[in-house]
Amino acid sequence: MSKLEYPAQNEIKNILKESKTIAVVGLSEDPSRTSYQVSKVMQNAGYKIIPVNPKATEVLGEKAAASLQEIEEPIDIINVFRRSEHLPGVAKDAAETNADVFWAQLGLENEQAYHIAKDAGLTVIMDKCIKVEHAKTM
Secondary structure: OOOOOOOOHHHHHHHHHHOOEEEEEOOOOOOOOHHHHHHHHHHHOOOEEEEEOOOOOEEOOEEOEOOHHHOOOOOOEEEEOOOHHHHHHHHHHHHOOOOOEEEEOOOOOOHHHHHHHHHOOOEEEOOOOHHHHHHHHO
């Protein structure tokens, strides 16, 4: 894999400071899952969480959307908890939204998804935990 360019630490800090709404693709209703735990921390930190999960109706007290296309309000960050091979499809969906940032969680990276999101004008962050990055800004 070629070296993909990601925002510097100070840019990530600014993204997290300026963002208010996070659509979480693959947010599980199961409190033992990482997606749930990370999203709960971000929600407690003041972010609006929009669960994106076709199998869920509500997660963390928020109405779930079956897909990114169902979300009608502005999205600042699309945070993805899906396996790397699913990232290109999610990036294609993300490219059709008004989101600013495509963020794949720790351990997730996909070059094709990177280029799809980047070409659509999104800032791309991969293989970083949003909760960990947020903790660094405090």
